[in-house]
Amino acid sequence: MNLQLRPALVAFIALSAITGLAYPLGVTGLAQAAFPHQAGGSLIRRDGQVIGSEWIGQSFTAPRDFWGRPSATVDAQGRPLPYNGANSGGSNLAPSSPDLRKVVQDRIAALRAADPDAANPIPVDLVTASGSGLDPHISPASASYQAHRVAKARGLDEAKVRELIAAHTEGPQLGMLGEARVNVLKLNLALDEVPAK
Numbered sequence: 001m002n003l004q005l006r007p008a009l010v011a012f013i014a015l016s017a018i019t020g021l022a023y024p025l026g027v028t029g030l031a032q033a034a035f036p037h038q039a040g041g042s043l044i045r046r047d048g049q050v051i052g053s054e055w056i057g058q059s060f061t062a063p064r065d066f067w068g069r070p071s072a073t074v075d076a077q078g079r080p081l082p083y084n085g086a087n088s089g090g091s092n093l094a095p096s097s098p099d100l101r102k103v104v105q106d107r108i109a110a111l112r113a114a115d116p117d118a119a120n121p122i123p124v125d126l127v128t129a130s131g132s133g134l135d136p137h138i139s140p141a142s143a144s145y146q147a148h149r150v151a152k153a154r155g156l157d158e159a160k161v162r163e164l165i166a167a168h169t170e171g172p173q174l175g176m177l178g179e180a181r182v183n184v185l186k187l188n189l190a191l192d193e194v195p196a197k
Helices: 002-034 098-114 140-154 158-167 184-192
Strands: 043-046 049-053 181-183
Touching (some): 049 184, 140 181, 158 184, 181 184
Antiparallel strands (some): 043 049
């Protein structure tokens, strides 16, 4: 028995040290050296203060800000807590769910109430949550839909707001993966830099 136990124990300790300590430390060190911004969480700073991450959405509700995709994340007690990175997940409601239909109708009503002058169809990503509930991006169509409301609330020329949308529209990754998108936090920060008329 001891003849089998000793080599198994040595192999267990050696593999644990390699896969549980050496490999993670090596990969972390390599990532910090090659991609320090990304390895550090892709944090966005303003005046030296961390205000968010490029990869986790934030809840904007003021008329002067662009709004992101709805978030279905919850806190530890199951209460709604938008963009909760500790409890990432979607609503898991099926497209045929009456509950989802009601939530979407409520979101449409809120968007129409926030900008009664908007006549264009509301893009689907403004009324449906993403699978993670943390999506920091909206489609260019969703940003364009909100341009009138944001320009009016900020006292800006709508053409200037649309220029900022275009400047903050990111293309597909590597030119072919995914779709064009706009980072809501970055766009709102850029808007904060523009003086009102």
